[in-house]
Amino acid sequence: MCRFLAFHTKDSLSKEHVNALIKASRNDIFSKYGSHPDGWGLVAFVRNNSKWRVFYYRSEDPIYEDPYINTIIDVIKGEEIIGVIHARKAGSKFLIGLTHTHPYFTRAGIYDLYFAHNGSVSRQIFKEPNKPYTDSYLILEEIKNLIETNNITPFDAYSSVIERLKDYATSLNSTLIFYNKSGGPSILVGYYYNKNRLINETKEEYYKLYTDNKGYVFSSTIKYYLDKLTEIEELVLGSIVHI
Known part of the structure; x- marks a missing residue:
């Protein structure tokens, strides 16, 4: 399991939220493992003057040890900002390193897809369970295949995959970002x-x-470290929300 901070905001990223993610990754009071040391990543779309740019960064360092974290966060500024930051705790130690850090990226038809996931899924439910990829990446592959094969929207593909996998998963908490021109x-x-x-x-x-309700969605340990914010509420279990 991992931690993530998803956002749709403006001007700049909230340092309070990012710092809460870093603290949660270093010391997760709700997890038996205690920390999330197996890399981290970020994707952020930034709009200025009607033009979009994308920042995409992944590292096998823990987020709380990466010397570039503050520099990266500081340069993400714009009229509109959409993205996710993910800190990883690997379930399988042979699937660690830069290749396996989230968010993952792929292309599906006209869309760029970025995907970050917290949880685990029984590999036997997948068509090719022995692929040397994480279960999270196999989820993204299913979403991609549905979009291309059935000519459906990313939302419909995402919803369909969650419905198919939910009985075989501990958690399908995740963020899907899709982009087309x-x-x-x-x-x-x-x-x-x-x-x-x-x-x-x-x-x-x-x-x-x-x-x-200010454009941020986050894991529970991040909520714990955001103790000064009072207007925080749980999402509806089983829902897919568009931030």
Whole structure:
């Protein structure tokens, strides 16, 4: 399991939210593992003067040890900002390193897709379970294939994949960002965890997602470190929200 901070905001990224993610990654009070040391990544679309730019960065360093984190956050400024930051705790130690850090990227028809996921899925549910990729990347492959094969929207593909996998997952908490030239970027956050498959040593609170209704959606440990913010509420379990 991992931690993420998704956002649709303006001007600049909230240092308070980013710092809460860094603290949560270093010391996760809800997780039996304690930290999220297996790399981190960010994708951020930034609009200025009607033009979009994209910042895409991944590192195998923990987010709390990466010397570039503050520099990266400081340069992300614009009239509109859409993206996600993800800090990873790998489930399988043979699938670690730069290749396996989130967010993942792929192309599907006219869309650029970026995907970040918190949770695990039984590999046997996938068509090619022995591929040397994370279960998170296999989810993205399914979304891509549905878009291209069935000629459906990213939202419909995302929703369909979550529905198919939910009985085989601990959690499908995730962010899907899709971009095309005519429509620009859009961001979706899916919130689902399976109460029948929770890890006994981990508190249920660990799996919850929250929003401050100010353009940020975040994992529960980030909420814990945002103790000065009072207007925070849990997302509706089973929902997909468009930030």
